[in-house]
Amino acid sequence: xxxxxxxxxxxxxxxxxxxxxxxxxxxxxxxxxxxxxxxxxxxxxxxxxxxxxxxxxxxxxxxxxxxxxxxx
Numbered sequence: 001x002x003x004x005x006x007x008x009x010x011x012x013x014x015x016x017x018x019x020x021x022x023x024x025x026x027x028x029x030x031x032x033x034x035x036x037x038x039x040x041x042x043x044x045x046x047x048x049x050x051x052x053x054x055x056x057x058x059x060x061x062x063x064x065x066x067x068x069x070x071x072x
Contacts, residue, residue, distance in 0.1 A: 007068070010064070011061060011064060011065075014060050014061060014063075014064040015057045015060055015061045015064075016057075017060060018056040018057045018058070018059060018060020018061065019053040019054070019056050019057035019060075020053075020056070021056045021060070022052040022053045022054065022055050022056015022057060022059070022060075023049050023050075023052050023053035023056065024052075025052045025056065026048045026049045026050070026051055026052015026053060026055075026056075027045070027048065027049045027052065029048075029052070034048065
């Protein structure tokens with residue numbers, strides 16, 4: 001495995017963890033808030049989870065790249 005392949009694997013792992021954390025955060029914040037208003041549906045809950053997962057993945061990847069470039 002080349003160094004470039006190792007870097008891609010690390011980035012994929014970090015992004016996956018970020019998506020998991022973001023999805024959990026989206027589920028917790030978004031769905032509970034919608035449920036409190038009494039308007040939570042399957043679609044709105046899925047949307048909140050998906051947006052949270054995308055945000056978490058993007059944030060985790062950005063942080064990984066920031067520290068990767070800083071270290072080099």
